[in-house]
Amino acid sequence: MRKTLLVAGLVLAAPVLAACTDNTAGADGGSGGDARSFTVSASDDACEVSGTTAPAGALTFEVTNTGSEVTEFYVLGSDGLRILGEVENIGPGISRSLTVKAPEGDYVTACKPGMKGDGIRAAFSVTASDDGQEELSASDQQLVDEALAGYRLYVRDQSAQLLEKTAEFVELYKAGDQDDAARALYPVARQHWERIETVAESFGDLDPKMDLREADLEPGQEWTGWHRIEKDLWPARAEKYRAMTPAQRAQYADDLLANTQTLDTEIQQLDYTIDQVANGSRGLLEEVAKGKVTGEEEYWSRTDLYDFQANVDGARVGYEGVQPIVEKNDPDLAATLTSRFAELQTLLDAQRVGDGFKTYDQLTPAEVKALSDAVNALSDPLGRLTAAVV
Numbered sequence: 001m002r003k004t005l006l007v008a009g010l011v012l013a014a015p016v017l018a019a020c021t022d023n024t025a026g027a028d029g030g031s032g033g034d035a036r037s038f039t040v041s042a043s044d045d046a047c048e049v050s051g052t053t054a055p056a057g058a059l060t061f062e063v064t065n066t067g068s069e070v071t072e073f074y075v076l077g078s079d080g081l082r083i084l085g086e087v088e089n090i091g092p093g094i095s096r097s098l099t100v101k102a103p104e105g106d107y108v109t110a111c112k113p114g115m116k117g118d119g120i121r122a123a124f125s126v127t128a129s130d131d132g133q134e135e136l137s138a139s140d141q142q143l144v145d146e147a148l149a150g151y152r153l154y155v156r157d158q159s160a161q162l163l164e165k166t167a168e169f170v171e172l173y174k175a176g177d178q179d180d181a182a183r184a185l186y187p188v189a190r191q192h193w194e195r196i197e198t199v200a201e202s203f204g205d206l207d208p209k210m211d212l213r214e215a216d217l218e219p220g221q222e223w224t225g226w227h228r229i230e231k232d233l234w235p236a237r238a239e240k241y242r243a244m245t246p247a248q249r250a251q252y253a254d255d256l257l258a259n260t261q262t263l264d265t266e267i268q269q270l271d272y273t274i275d276q277v278a279n280g281s282r283g284l285l286e287e288v289a290k291g292k293v294t295g296e297e298e299y300w301s302r303t304d305l306y307d308f309q310a311n312v313d314g315a316r317v318g319y320e321g322v323q324p325i326v327e328k329n330d331p332d333l334a335a336t337l338t339s340r341f342a343e344l345q346t347l348l349d350a351q352r353v354g355d356g357f358k359t360y361d362q363l364t365p366a367e368v369k370a371l372s373d374a375v376n377a378l379s380d381p382l383g384r385l386t387a388a389v390v
Contacts, residue, residue, distance in 0.1 A: 038059070043067035047109065063097070071090050101274065106123065159192070159200075186226075199270070225256055278390070312348065
């Protein structure tokens with residue numbers, strides 16, 4: 001449940017620059033003599049970027065977590081709200097790469113130790129480029145335009161289907177005597193969310209209202225959305241759980257539907273850039289590694305494999321949209337990605353039961369490890385996708 005694609009003005013984060021480290025040492029360019037490449041040392045109390053200025057074009061940030069907490073790294077718009085790109089779930093001692101296409105303008109870099117709060121922020125500026133990197137040939141531009149048009153239609157369709165299925169689900173849940181039908185529809189409806197999760201999560205105020213897990217609640221934070229209802233439908237793992245009243249059911253169900261309607265309205269108006277499509281594909285696989293393959297996402301229902309498949313669907317669609325560009329720029333990477341998507345899908349297909357999947361608790365440790373290994377094998381080349389398309 002993280003933010004990946006941009007939506008201006010909707011991410012609830014204050015543009016505070018407190019606790020920022022002094023990054024002026026590399027202010028005239030990136031690391032290793034490349035003006036568009038930067039290193040980031042992210043500790044528990046600092047975010048040291050090797051430079052604060054770059055020419056417009058494709059910028060790469062190699063982020064190393066030198067602290068003790070899992071962290072994230074963001075490139076934000078000058079208002080500190082709009083997300084240009086991010087890389088999440090960076091464990092201690094781990095390095096991850098982020099590539100973003102940045103036009104001339106002012107930006108903010110941010111590390112988030114513990115993946116919470118506003119993060120440790122600093123100003124970053126992008127100057128006009130004189131090397132033509134922002135310009136595309138007519139043939140390249142056509143490939144980009146086709147990829148963006150296809151992705152836009154896909155996301156809008158999934159959002160519309162999410163709204164339709166959510167409306168059906170909340171009516172079943174509110175009825176009080178249709179819980180078996182509500183439980184059957186729950187993972188099916190949520191697949192439409194999971195396929196476009198990195199887009200939906202860019203609406204920072206809607207994301208926690210709709211998809212926050214109980215384990216991720218911060219002190220004083222109200223718990224609403226899908227997982228609040230999930231617990232009420234599958235209370236077996238909860239200690240001393242008190243079922244919701246009909247009035248409470250109606251309250252949480254109506255709130256979920258209202259937020260889904262708002263999300264769909266916003267998504268129908270969204271446009272994308274090519275690096276957002278590529279970063280979104282990578283981000284969806286990160287969602288798999290972070291919560292689905294571990295069985296943490298659907299703690300009460302154990303329907304994690306539905307989410308797993310949906311995240312993979314979204315990542316694959318994002319990749320296939322830009323595949324012609326990757327095949328032109330890096331054919332070896334394209335071949336690797338195509339092969340590893342297929343290998344992961346084969347493992348997922350082995351867990352199908354009828355039109356759905358086994359529950360997570362039915363997987364053997366060996367099956368979980370095989371899925372995890374396949375995700376890891378895909379994660380590395382998918383992390384190079386953005387650099388191949390911008």
